[in-house]
Structure formats: C-alpha cells, structure tokens
Amino acid sequence: MPPSIFSRTYARLGETRRNSLDWLLQAALTAWRLFTKNELQNHAAATAFYFLLSAAPLVLLLTYAAQYLAVLAESSVPAVFLLAALYEQFNLDELSSLGVIPQKAQISAGGVGLLTLVLSSRGLVNAVQSAFRVIFPDEAKRPFVLNWMLPLVIIPLVFGLVVVAVAAQASLTFFASIELLGAGRSVVLKVINVALALLAVWGLFYTALRRLPLRRPPVRPTLAVSALATLTWTALFLGFGVFFQVEKYQAVYGALGGVVFILIGAYFACLAFYFWAQFLYSLTKVDVTALEKLFLGGGGGGANKLESIVFGRSNRLLAKYGRHYVAGATLIEEGDNSREAFFLYAGKVAVYKRYGAEASAGGEKRLMEIEEGNLLGEMAYLLNEPRTASVRAETDVTALVLPPEMLEELMRYSAPLSRRIIGALAQRLMRMNQATQG
Numbered sequence: 001m002p003p004s005i006f007s008r009t010y011a012r013l014g015e016t017r018r019n020s021l022d023w024l025l026q027a028a029l030t031a032w033r034l035f036t037k038n039e040l041q042n043h044a045a046a047t048a049f050y051f052l053l054s055a056a057p058l059v060l061l062l063t064y065a066a067q068y069l070a071v072l073a074e075s076s077v078p079a080v081f082l083l084a085a086l087y088e089q090f091n092l093d094e095l096s097s098l099g100v101i102p103q104k105a106q107i108s109a110g111g112v113g114l115l116t117l118v119l120s121s122r123g124l125v126n127a128v129q130s131a132f133r134v135i136f137p138d139e140a141k142r143p144f145v146l147n148w149m150l151p152l153v154i155i156p157l158v159f160g161l162v163v164v165a166v167a168a169q170a171s172l173t174f175f176a177s178i179e180l181l182g183a184g185r186s187v188v189l190k191v192i193n194v195a196l197a198l199l200a201v202w203g204l205f206y207t208a209l210r211r212l213p214l215r216r217p218p219v220r221p222t223l224a225v226s227a228l229a230t231l232t233w234t235a236l237f238l239g240f241g242v243f244f245q246v247e248k249y250q251a252v253y254g255a256l257g258g259v260v261f262i263l264i265g266a267y268f269a270c271l272a273f274y275f276w277a278q279f280l281y282s283l284t285k286v287d288v289t290a291l292e293k294l295f296l297g298g299g300g301g302g303a304n305k306l307e308s309i310v311f312g313r314s315n316r317l318l319a320k321y322g323r324h325y326v327a328g329a330t331l332i333e334e335g336d337n338s339r340e341a342f343f344l345y346a347g348k349v350a351v352y353k354r355y356g357a358e359a360s361a362g363g364e365k366r367l368m369e370i371e372e373g374n375l376l377g378e379m380a381y382l383l384n385e386p387r388t389a390s391v392r393a394e395t396d397v398t399a400l401v402l403p404p405e406m407l408e409e410l411m412r413y414s415a416p417l418s419r420r421i422i423g424a425l426a427q428r429l430m431r432m433n434q435a436t437q438g
Contacts, residue, residue, distance in 0.1 A: 347397030
C-alpha cells in the first residue's frame with residue numbers, strides 16, 4: 001500500500017516539528033476520549049437549559065430598558081442614539097418574533113424577571129461548576145460559604161461586563177452605519193466593533209478557564225485555548241443559520257420554535273466550550289497519558305488501534321525525559337536520597353546490595369536482573385526512604401528519568417498503572433528477599 005499524503009508530509013517534517021505534532025495529536029485524542037468518558041454532552045445540555053432560563057429574563061430586562069429609553073428619546077437626542085444601538089445590537093425585534101420575549105413587556109413584571117434571573121443564574125453557575133469538577137478533577141473543595149455565594153456574584157459580574165462591552169460595540173456599530181463618517185471610517189469602526197466583540201468573548205473564556213478550576217491551569221495554554229474557543233464560537237455563530245433554519249422549528253413547534261432554536265444553539269455552544277476546557281486539561285496531562293500508554297503497552301483493534309498510532313512514537317518522551325547510560329554506569333546508588341523513578345526503555349540493568357562484612361569492605365551482592373519495559377526506583381518515593389539497593393547498567397541503557405511529581409501524577413491519573421507499579425514492586429521485594437536468604 002503506498003504511503004498516504006499525511007505519512008509523506010509527516011516524514012518530511014523535522015524531528016522537533018514531528019514531536020510538536022505528536023504532542024498536539026496526543027492532546028486532541030486524550031481530550032476527545034475524556035470528553036466522551038465524562039459524558040460532557042449531558043453537562044452541555046443542562047448548562048444550555050439553565051442558560052435559556054437565565055437569558056429570557058435578562059432580555060426581558062433589556063426590553064424594559066428599551067421602553068424607558070423610548071420615553072427619554074422624546075426629549076433627548078443621546079437617548080435616541082442609544083435606543084437605536086440597543087435594538088440593533090441585541091436584535092430585540094427578532095427575539096420578540098422568536099418568542100423569547102413577549103411582544104409587549106409590562107414594567108410591573110420587572111421584579112418577577114429579576115427574581116427569575118437570580119434563581120436561574122444560580123442553576124447556570126452550578127451546572128458549569130459541576131462540569132468543571134468533572135473536567136478538572138481535584139480532591140480539594142471550595143469553602144461552603146464561598147461555594148454558595150459564588151453563583152450570586154458571578155452572574156451579575158459577568159453580565160455587567162457583557163453589557164459594558166456590548167454597549168461600546170453597539171455605539172461603534174451605530175456610528176459605523178452613519179453615512180457622514182465616510183466609507184473608510186465606517187469600515188474601520190466595523191473592524192473595531194468585531195474586534196471588541198471577540199475580545200470580550202475571549203476575556204470571558206479566559207476568566208472562566210482560569211478561575212473555575214480549583215487548581216488553576218497555566219496562563220499560556222489558557223490564553224491559547226481561550227482564543228481557539230472564541231474562534232469556534234465565531235464559526236458556530238456564522239454557520240448556525242446555514243444548517244439550522246428557525247422557520248422549520250417554528251413550523252414544528254409553533255410559538256416555541258424560536259425557543260427551541262436558541263436552546264439548540266446554546267447546546268452546541270456549551271459543547272464547544274466544554275470540549276476546549278477538556279482540551280486545556282489534556283494539554284497539562286499529555287505527558288502523563290503518553291507515559292501511561294508507554295508503560296502499559298498498546299492494545300489491538302478499535303480505539304486502541306488509533307491510540308497505538310497516535311502514541312506509537314516515543315521520540316518526544318525520549319527527548320524530554322530520556323537519558324543514556326553506558327554499560328557499567330550507576331543509575332541508582334544505595335543510600336542515596338534521590339527520589340526519581342526510571343523506566344527502562346532499552347537495555348538491561350542489575351540490582352546490587354551491600355551486606356554484612358561485604359558492606360564494610362565495599363563489596364556488593366548481585367540480587368537480580370531487570371529487563372527493558374520495567375519501572376524501577378519507585379520504592380524510594382513511595383516509602384520516602386533512602387535507596388535500598390544500587391542499580392547498574394549491564395548493557396548500554398536508555399531510560400526515562402521521571403521526577404517524583406510526575407510519578408505522583410501517573411499514579412493518580414491511571415488506576416491500571418498504579419496496580420501494575422504496586423504489583424511489580426511487591427514481586428521485586430519478594431525476589432530480593434529470596435535472593436538475600438539464598
């Protein structure tokens with residue numbers, strides 16, 4: 001079978017670029033696997049529902065504001081400008097035709113709308129927090145008072161920032177439509193308008209991805225993922241009307257067709273947001289996932305076959321964690337306080353231990369050999385004690401040297417790997433006891 005275009009292109013890339021591509025593909029596959037495993041589509045549905053409950057009273061309140069501005073517009077020119085910008089930006093007429101808000105809002109219902117906004121906003125924040133606890137698992141918990149008050153604080157703050165950003169965007173949109181400014185300045189204002197909208201969405205994404213997880217992700221990946229999420233939402237906004245026509249939903253659901261249409265749009269938006277949040281988590285765990293696949297080995301068929309392709313190359317891990325030892329070199333010295341673990345990627349080592357009179361004379365007893373594909377040196381970390389034996393290379397050895405925090409992440413992340421480490425450690429202790437007694 002001739003090589004594919006992807007294979008030929010991949011082969012022409014330099015080693016550094018291949019490693020970067022491996023890292024990106026591994027992160028994407030890990031994100032998708034965790035996305036389906038964590039059933040984030042269900043969390044997206046719940047979030048979209050609470051968003052609809054929160055958005056309806058918010059738009060209703062905006063309608064009250066428009067009615068108030070309409071009264072002021074009879075005697076105030078700035079109120080006329082702001083009222084026109086408000087209707088253009090929020091498309092209040094279109095929302096009324098979709099059935100999201102009533103054709104004629106009564107001012108007396110303002111208190112009901114505000115109460116509904118507060119209660120539904122709490123459900124919205126709780127739904128997002130629930131999803132983030134699944135995406136970013138952590139044993140820590142927020143204080144009870146803070147956890148209870150957070151929904152009541154976040155929504156007014158977020159909506160306040162949105163109103164400020166959209167007000168500026170609305171003003172630019174309105175002035176850009178005035179012919180007196182000229183075509184050139186009108187285009188510039190429209191570009192600034194779009195840039196402000198994207199910046200506002202990007203800022204909201206960044207704030208959510210940095211503040212909602214209990215353990216904050218790194219800044220640079222969060223900035224990049226927030227930008228990707230913003231572009232995804234932009235593409236959804238531009239392409240949603242092409243594939244989903246509100247008229248069809250109104251024909252099926254009648255007056256509720258517009259609400260169903262918005263609910264579906266919110267669902268897809270939440271799906272995209274949660275996927276990129278999962279992708280951000282996967283970026284911080286891509287080395288852990290790759291090491292797990294390397295230690296446990298690949299499987300055949302189905303998804304495992306895809307994983308064996310994506311995680312098949314170990315060059316990236318070798319470049320980051322790999323270390324070469326010539327025959328006779330010492331990997332671990334007995335009595336040392338180091339805590340690194342070693343995965344024997346290639347070669348063979350032997351374990352030595354000093355005993356009795358041989359120890360005082362500097363002599364050692366050879367206990368066992370360890371072949372490639374095994375993890376060693378983890379006992380010092382797990383028991384928090386000095387090294388109990390020395391390990392020396394019998395042949396040229398290539399090993400992945402893992403710092404203690406990486407070993408901790410591996411054991412927390414993968415239950416199968418934890419069982420394998422504990423099982424291998426138990427067998428090694430048994431063999432060492434048999435060797436010392438022999």
